[in-house]
Amino acid sequence: MTALDGIRVLDLSRVLAGPLATQMLADLGADVVKVEAPWGDDTRKWGPPFIDGDAAYYHACNRGKRSIRLDIKSESDRDTLQQLIAQADVIVENFRAGTLERMGLISEISQDKILCRITGYGQTGPRADEPGYDLALQAMTGIMSVTGQADGEPAKVGVAWIDVLTGMMASNGIMVALFHRERTGEGQTIDLSLYDVALMAMVNQAQNWIASGENPGRMGHAHPNIVPYQAFMASDEWFILACGNDAQFANVCVATGATSLQRDELSDNSGRLESRTEIVETLSQIFTQNTAEHWIAEFNKVGVPSVPIQSISQAFTDPQAESRNALWRWGDQESVANALRFMSRTPATLNTPPPKLGEHTDEIIRDWLGDA
Numbered sequence: 001m002t003a004l005d006g007i008r009v010l011d012l013s014r015v016l017a018g019p020l021a022t023q024m025l026a027d028l029g030a031d032v033v034k035v036e037a038p039w040g041d042d043t044r045k046w047g048p049p050f051i052d053g054d055a056a057y058y059h060a061c062n063r064g065k066r067s068i069r070l071d072i073k074s075e076s077d078r079d080t081l082q083q084l085i086a087q088a089d090v091i092v093e094n095f096r097a098g099t100l101e102r103m104g105l106i107s108e109i110s111q112d113k114i115l116c117r118i119t120g121y122g123q124t125g126p127r128a129d130e131p132g133y134d135l136a137l138q139a140m141t142g143i144m145s146v147t148g149q150a151d152g153e154p155a156k157v158g159v160a161w162i163d164v165l166t167g168m169m170a171s172n173g174i175m176v177a178l179f180h181r182e183r184t185g186e187g188q189t190i191d192l193s194l195y196d197v198a199l200m201a202m203v204n205q206a207q208n209w210i211a212s213g214e215n216p217g218r219m220g221h222a223h224p225n226i227v228p229y230q231a232f233m234a235s236d237e238w239f240i241l242a243c244g245n246d247a248q249f250a251n252v253c254v255a256t257g258a259t260s261l262q263r264d265e266l267s268d269n270s271g272r273l274e275s276r277t278e279i280v281e282t283l284s285q286i287f288t289q290n291t292a293e294h295w296i297a298e299f300n301k302v303g304v305p306s307v308p309i310q311s312i313s314q315a316f317t318d319p320q321a322e323s324r325n326a327l328w329r330w331g332d333q334e335s336v337a338n339a340l341r342f343m344s345r346t347p348a349t350l351n352t353p354p355p356k357l358g359e360h361t362d363e364i365i366r367d368w369l370g371d372a
Helices: 017-027 074-086 134-140 161-184 194-200 203-212 245-256 271-276 276-287 291-300 311-316 319-323 361-369
Strands: 007-013 033-038 065-069 088-095 114-119 188-193 230-231 238-242 306-308 325-332 334-335
Touching: 007 017, 007 074, 017 033, 017 088, 017 114, 017 161, 017 325, 033 361, 065 311, 065 361, 074 238, 074 361, 088 161, 114 161, 134 194, 161 188, 161 194, 188 194, 230 276, 238 291, 245 276, 245 291, 271 276, 271 319, 291 306
Parallel strands: 007 033, 007 088, 033 065, 088 114, 114 188
Antiparallel strands: 230 238, 238 306, 325 334
């Protein structure tokens, strides 16, 4: 038995945040029906590269689902959608705020259902009607102000970071709501926005501003609260040194022979923050004298975290990734595995590959609505 066995999820969302949330629910055993417009989810065309006719982007967040194609402008298809809503336990949508109301569908959602509404800025507030795109939200919520080189231009995170976090928050919120319904019989609506999630995800940088009144700035790969905790260039390539406490810093000095840094005023983190420039410049000069592989090995000997900067292919073929089954496989296709690892029961499991557009229309109508 799977964790969400018997739970029916109607996925009215598209692109990334909503589809990623419902994919997680599918991995845990929910029956997820993906409702698509006649032209399909936008991401089906977001390639190359393509896999079996659909873009790799689409494949990243739609496994384990069944697809039904409906034109909600059609009266008959709108009626079918209303019937599907009546049979669902969970409805996930990412239309602009108010769209379900204008379509006359909100009244079809009874009090025992969980409705997860994902928007750019939420159902309320002066920006509620604005569309939400990950890049725009990265600009609006502070992450671009602290990402990139100090003297360079603002930079976005290399994936749709806010969409991914919102998808994770959505699946988390849905499972909390299901747990509440299990205890009380009551459903509820989740008003989830990329904006709120992104602000929450600023964590220590936001709290630094609250505590000091000063805006954090871009620091490249350095850390605002810890030194040395960043990338360094060795004689051949970049590598990471992540020194997280006083004992580790003492070991950094031993491993590098940096005797000039073995001073009382640098023995705690506050002192090191005040002397950031000296520490970074001293270590940088030392690191150019040997390879990244050498320094990583030396730091690992003394218990200081240090790793190479890997490409995506290197990351997924790393022995640790392979031992953790980081890729799920069916036939000749692969997909990035769900990160949940239950050690005994109800594991996240590979179900089916992402569906073709409308592939399961007749099957879904039969299973959910009982029509031949």
